Amino acid sequence: MRHGRHAAIGVFDSGVGGLTVLKAIMDRLPLESTVYLGDTARVPYGTKSGEVVTRYSLANAHALFEYDIKALVVACNTASAVALPALERELPIPVIGVIIPGAEAAAKVTRTGKVAVIGTPGTIASGAYQAALKVAAPSMEVHTRACPLFVPLAEEGWTEGDVPRLVAEKYLGAGLLDGDVDTLVLGCTHYPLLSSIIQAVVGPRVTLVDSAIATAERLATVLRERDLERLEPTPVERHYLVTDTPARFLEVGARFLGQPLSGARQIDLHVK
Amino acid sequence: MRHGRHAAIGVFDSGVGGLTVLKAIMDRLPLESTVYLGDTARVPYGTKSGEVVTRYSLANAHALFEYDIKALVVACNTASAVALPALERELPIPVIGVIIPGAEAAAKVTRTGKVAVIGTPGTIASGAYQAALKVAAPSMEVHTRACPLFVPLAEEGWTEGDVPRLVAEKYLGAGLLDGDVDTLVLGCTHYPLLSSIIQAVVGPRVTLVDSAIATAERLATVLRERDLERLEPTPVERHYLVTDTPARFLEVGARFLGQPLSGARQIDLHVK
Structure with missing residues (x-):
């Protein structure tokens, strides 16, 4: 049966960033096969409008749905912030974003009830974290800031030293x-x-929350509730799809996944 | 007559950067009308492959050709580096890139015959500047370096202070x-x-060459040679087209054009 228990988990992001979420999924659900799509021909999403990001997200979701997937993880905060309702409307499988799991994790961690959120301009402007945190804990005080240079710094591999410290x-x-x-x-x-x-800049009294692990946990819950988890060890498959040529994705992606990627296939998405 | 003397100059770039070239064109050819297209839904081009940048460039050119344009200026170094042959093949009007004018300007400026070029990863990897400089002066010694963080710094408006100095x-x-x-x-x-x-980092013995003015000069020459220049003052038109919603383009673009933009219209490009 297509899209049933033996199907794979579909995951998409604008590029390599979502591989940090894929890694958490592979750790939490080692029996599940995965198909990852990085929209590298249109990256980044974080500085683009909600309208354009929604259009790209729907194209990604439809391409992944052509594969036999039983759940879709939107491993991109910007797409989760603006496109989740449209994706849920169009797909007959569970769709899981990273924002609600991240907000719930933050609500569990905070002792003071005061939480800060950093993200791309698109994510912060959407107000999605602010809304999700208020749902998780109505009395929460939420501060936010867009940090557009963090993405190119991470992609350039400048994660230590004076430049990222000053930017932070x-x-x-x-x-x-x-x-x-x-x-x-x-x-x-x-x-x-x-x-x-x-962490060095904000000091030890502030706890960092990364939504990757919380998202993998939520995916595990959804699969269990819907009786969709793989129960027996069968050979897992790892597919990587990209919309630009694969070279840069493979090189930069290894840093994000924490291991070499087995190869990636270039596909065309027909979007306006 | 369409695409004749009274037609406009078409200019495209991946986003706002090409407005520095448009400004030089408006200064050099004040009688000419212009149509500028910023492909803000797919920006940036500099970290994408030649194949993808060529596909986007052709879509931009065809959209501009629907307007009555008599010449096309590719106001993006990455697109000029990889897509110029395809654009010249497909369009029946003169196509002018920024790389050859920039290389010729550098060849005129250098006394030592040793020139350095900085650009996006796509521009540098293409070898287009290296080739154009060798044509301009065969004995030239050329050094190159990709500087991917300069684009997000300029877009963020961080053009002074510690961060850009350290990056430079x-x-x-x-x-x-x-x-x-x-x-x-x-x-x-x-x-x-x-x-x-x-300039502060490289010191006063190094002259910076910006190809915008050289490109506007080359455009003027091409129009004159083909008898396509407007000779009498008629009201000029300034059109701005973008592929994402206009807000960010108008805000950031004003810094690049050095004056407020009169407004921009969002269009769809149908590309793979």
């Missing part, structure tokens, strides 16, 4: 963590690569 | 200007916004 000081100063904010949500899948420098 | 020191050190290199080509239309900091 500039973004994370001036009021973002004032009062007794004790939790900082890394609201972009690229940011975990910068977590050492971010 | 990192990119422009270590051998790029060794020996007696006396000329540095800004091989990306975003880089003129960073020229103060770049």
Whole structure:
């Protein structure tokens, strides 16, 4: 049966960032096969409008649905922030974004009830984290800031040294963590690569929350509830699809996945 | 007559960067109307493959050709580096890129015959500047370096202070200007916004070359040779087209054009 228990997990992102989420899924659900799509011909999403990001997200989802997938993980904060309702409407399988799991994880971590969120301009402007955090804990105080340079820094591999430290000081100063904010949500899948420098800048009293693990946990719950999990060890398949030529994805992606990628296939998406 | 003397100049770029070229064209050819297309739904081009950039460039060119244009200026170094032959093949009007004018300007400026070029990964990997400089002066010694963070810095408006200075020191050190290199080509239309900091880092013995003025000059020559220039003052039209919603383009674009933009219209391009 297509899209049943033996089908794979579909995961998409604008590029390599979502591989940090894929890694968490592979760790949490080692019996599940995965198909990952990185829309490298249109990356990044974080500086584009909600309208354009929704259009690209639907094209990604339809391409993955051609594969036999039983659930779709939107491993991109910007796409999760703006396109989740449209994706849920169009797909007859569970769709899981990274924002609600991240917000719920932050609500569990905070002791002071004051949380800061950093992300792309698109994610922050959408207000999706602010809304999800208020649902998770209505009395929560939420501060936000867009940090557009963190994505190119992570992609360039400049994750240590003076440049990322100065950039982090500039973004994370001036009021973002004032009062007794004790939790900082890394609201972009690229940011975990910068977590050492971010932690050094914000100091030990602030706990960083990365939604990758929380998202993998939520996926496991959804599969179990719907009786869709693979129960017996069978050979897992790992497919990687990209919309630009694969060379750069394979090179940069290995840093994000924490292991070499087995290869990637280039596909065309027909989008306006 | 369509595409004749009274038609406009078409100009495209991946986003806002090409507005530095448009500005030079407006200064040099004040009688000419212009139609500018920024492919903001797919920006940036500089980290994408030649294959994808060529596909996007052809879509841009066809959209502009629907307007009555008599010449096309490719105001993007990456697109000029990889897509010029395909554009010249498909369009029955003159197509002018920024690389040959920039290379010719550098060949005129250098006294030592040693020139450095900085640009996006796509531009540098293409070898287009290296080839154009060798044509302009066969004995030229050419050094190159990709500087991927300069584009997001310019778009973020971080053009002064510690962060861009440190980034510039990192990119422009270590051998790029060794020996007696006396000329540095800004091989990306975003880089003129960073020229103060770049000049401060490379010191006064190195002359910066920005291809915008040279490109406008070449356009003027081509129009004159083909008897296509407007000779009498008639009201000029300025059209701006974008592929994402216009808000960010208008905001960031004003910095690049050096004056407010009159408004921009969103269009769809049907590309794979």
